[in-house]
Amino acid sequence: MSGDSLKRRKIAVLGSRSVGKSSLVKQFIENHFVDAYYPTIESTFAKTVTYKGVEYDCHIIDTAGQDEYSPVNAQHAIGIHGYVLVYSITSRTSFDMIQIIYDKIVDFCGLTDIPCVIVGSKSDLHQNRQVQSKEGQALGQKNGAAWIETSAKNNVNVGKVFELCLAEIERRTAPNQAEPQVSRCVVM
Ligand SMILES: Nc1nc2c(ncn2[C@@H]2O[C@H](COP(=O)(O)OP(=O)(O)OP(=O)(O)O)[C@@H](O)[C@H]2O)c(=O)[nH]1
Secondary structure, eight states: OOGGGSEEEEEEEEEBTTSSHHHHHHHHHHSOOOOSOOOOSEEEEEEEEEETTEEEEEEEEEEOOBBTTBOOOGGGGSSOSEEEEEEETTOHHHHHHHHHHHHHHHHHHTOSOOOEEEEEEOGGGGGGOOSOHHHHHHHHHHTTOEEEEOBTTTTBSHHHHHHHHHHHHHHTSOTTOSSOOOOOOOOO
């Protein structure tokens, strides 16, 4: 399939610092896991993903971690088709940030709802769990988002995150619409 006929999808990965955003993206793109922690500035990765028989040219933006003082950069709300919002199951604070980030994106874009997957990362660290699965699931339902728990370390459910994100994007694309909506908001 030529590059031109691929459907291009831009996906932003957001969440608190050190929750495992880069590890998730690296496991997905490069199939490896690094134990060391290197804070991210911002990186974009590309991968062709086949979902339901259709090839998608996915551009995945791994962002610097957000915190309560810098929840979301306006750039993260422009031209993005779908969002992956990551918390760590070992950090209640990172879980609480998800709703703040979600609301900020919705606010920036003037939308009520965004294509989104909420990810509970580091599921291998269940002995240190601070957020129960049912809480994650409830947060997903509340926001009309998909939800899943993953372990980048053990490569559990990593590919599934991006499939769910494509599903959320496509679910909102009308059958007669060639391309899904992207957020076009301009922040003055
Ligand atoms: N046990 C375990 N550790 C993980 C997992 N994912 C990430 N980590 C570790 O958590 C730390 C932070 O991971 P990163 O992927 O750098 O986190 P980040 O969210 O990209 O961090 P920022 O760049 O600061 O936003 C690293 O030491 C990783 O090895 C996982 O699935 N299981």
